[in-house]
Amino acid sequence: MNTHKVILILSVLFFSVIFSSCDKETNISNYDLVSQYELDKAIVQTNTTNVATGLNYIFSTMIDDSSGRAHLSQAFVNEALFFNDESGYFFIETVDDAWVVAHVNPDLIGTCRINIQDIYGKFFIQELVSTVKYIGYGFVEYYRKNPANSETERKLSFVTGIPSAELFIGTGFYGDLPEIYYDKLEANKIITETITKTVAKGIGGVLSNIYSDSLQGVEFCRNFIRHIRFFDDQSGYFFIYDFRAYNVAHATQPNLQGQNLYDYQDTHGNYVIRDLIQVVKDNNSGFSEYYWNNPTTSKEEKKISFVIKIPGIDYFIGSGVYLND
Numbered sequence: 001m002n003t004h005k006v007i008l009i010l011s012v013l014f015f016s017v018i019f020s021s022c023d024k025e026t027n028i029s030n031y032d033l034v035s036q037y038e039l040d041k042a043i044v045q046t047n048t049t050n051v052a053t054g055l056n057y058i059f060s061t062m063i064d065d066s067s068g069r070a071h072l073s074q075a076f077v078n079e080a081l082f083f084n085d086e087s088g089y090f091f092i093e094t095v096d097d098a099w100v101v102a103h104v105n106p107d108l109i110g111t112c113r114i115n116i117q118d119i120y121g122k123f124f125i126q127e128l129v130s131t132v133k134y135i136g137y138g139f140v141e142y143y144r145k146n147p148a149n150s151e152t153e154r155k156l157s158f159v160t161g162i163p164s165a166e167l168f169i170g171t172g173f174y175g176d177l178p179e180i181y182y183d184k185l186e187a188n189k190i191i192t193e194t195i196t197k198t199v200a201k202g203i204g205g206v207l208s209n210i211y212s213d214s215l216q217g218v219e220f221c222r223n224f225i226r227h228i229r230f231f232d233d234q235s236g237y238f239f240i241y242d243f244r245a246y247n248v249a250h251a252t253q254p255n256l257q258g259q260n261l262y263d264y265q266d267t268h269g270n271y272v273i274r275d276l277i278q279v280v281k282d283n284n285s286g287f288s289e290y291y292w293n294n295p296t297t298s299k300e301e302k303k304i305s306f307v308i309k310i311p312g313i314d315y316f317i318g319s320g321v322y323l324n325d
Contacts, residue, residue, distance in 0.1 A: 034187040036177040040083075041139070042187070043194050044171055045158045046230045047082065049137070050195060051090060051202065052160045052169045054224040059164040061223055069165050072210050073102035074109070079205030079311070082198045083173065085148040092162070092169045095132055098125050101167060104147070118143040119152055132161045132168040146174040188231065188321045189287070193306045195230070196319045197285070199238060204311035217313070222249040222257065231321075235296045240310070240317045243281070245273045248315055252295040266291035267300055276307050280316045284309050294322045 034042075055073065063069050073092045081104070082088035092102040098114040113125045124142035131138040137160035144155045157172030182190065203221065211217040221240050228251060230236035237251035245262035261273040270290040279286040285308035294301045305320030 033181040033183060036180040036182075039182060039187050039190060040173040040177060041156065041158075043082070043191055044088070044156070044173055045139075046191055046236075047088070047195050047198050048090070048158045048160055048169055048171050050199065050228045050230060051076070051080070052162050053228045054199075055169070056162045056164050057223050057227055058220065059162065062220065066165070069167075070101045072206060073167075075205045075209040076202040077102040077104060077205075080198050080202035082194055087146055087148040087174055088171055088198075089147070090169055090171045092167055093125075093129075095129065095161060095166050095168050098129055128157065128159045128168070128170060132159050136161060144172075144174070148174070185321065185323075189304065189306070191230075192236070192304075192319050192321055193287075196238070196306050196317060197308055199225075200308045200310045200317045203317065204313065207310070208312040218248055221315075222254075225249055225251045226254075227251070230319075233296045235294055235322050236319055237295065238317055238319045240315055241273060241276065243277055243314045243316070245277060253293070276305065276316070276318060280307055280309050292320075294324075297324075 055076070058072065059069050063072060077090045077092065080090060089104045090102070091100065091104075091108075093100050093113065097112055099112050100108045100110060103109055114129065115123065116125045118124050120143060122142050124140060124144075127140045127142075131140055137158070139156055139158050141154065141156050143152055145151065146153045146155075153174040154176065155172045155174050157170045159168050159170035161168045203224065206220060207217045211220050225238040225240065226249075228238055239250045240248040241261075242248055244260065246260050247256040247258065250256045262271075264272055266272055268291055272288075272290045272292065275288050275290065279288050285306070287304055287306050289302065289304050291300050292303045292305075293299070294303075302323040303320045304323065305318045307316050307318035309316045
């Protein structure tokens with residue numbers, strides 16, 4: 001074999017290895033990293049599913065009349081804005097013909113939106129209704145005015161039903177998002193922070209406007225978070241404490257409700273609830289790391305929780321990410 005052929009063969013082999021390595025690296029990166037678009041989709045879907053789950057149980061156990069349900073929904077929706085620019089908001093409508101029950105735009109409340117079209121003539125409300133009726137939940141894309149900048153932009157909304165009231169709830173995000181990527185832990189921390197802030201504001205709105213009586217407020221808190229679970233392994237849940245370290249509500253360990261956990265330590269000596277209280281007192285919100293029982297594995301695992309004060313009351317709410325290390 002002459003020298004030129006040897007060089008040619010070696011060159012082909014070399015570049016084949018290089019390109020193979022690059023492909024493998026790209027695939028791993030794409031698998032491990034979460035884009036801004038995927039992250040916002042996860043936030044929207046998780047937020048909507050959580051609120052739907054909470055309201056569904058409230059409507060099943062505490063409020064059975066349509067007027068009361070609409071009043072409570074509006075109290076929640078008015079306050080529960082999310083994303084940094086507060087462009088995330090909820091809308092709640094009837095499944096049969098899209099009568100608006102709750103919306104941040106008061107002019108829309110009580111109107112029928114079934115024949116509304118976007119700027120391209122898409123009957124997007126009909127598609128939202130059909131998605132809930134025939135699939136149960138899902139995403140729908142359309143164009144709508146972004147309340148943060150008053151510009152008409154592409155919007156991707158997620159909708160799901162509230163079966164006990166024959167309603168559906170939805171929310172979405174706007175625009176073409178930047179090419180930003182997060183690792184899985186970063187993404188889950190952002191999801192945790194965003195949805196906890198959302199629920200804190202919504203609960204605050206309900207407690208301030210509907211349940212001024214403390215006993216009814218506690219019942220609402222417990223019922224609202226009771227069945228909410230999130231993340232793929234369903235390890236995400238909410239808990240609520242007051243500033244004396246009494247547990248007000250706990251989704252996965254209701255036996256803790258009413259107990260004072262001021263002196264509770266995890267197996268690594270962390271005063272868990274004291275530390276959470278301090279975070280809220282110092283900064284109104286933030287992250288704290290400790291060890292706690294993971295409901296999906298029944299083992300004590302490292303957890304990073306985000307906590308924030310519920311507006312209008314001396315309660316704070318939290319949720320977290322288990323690290324499984």
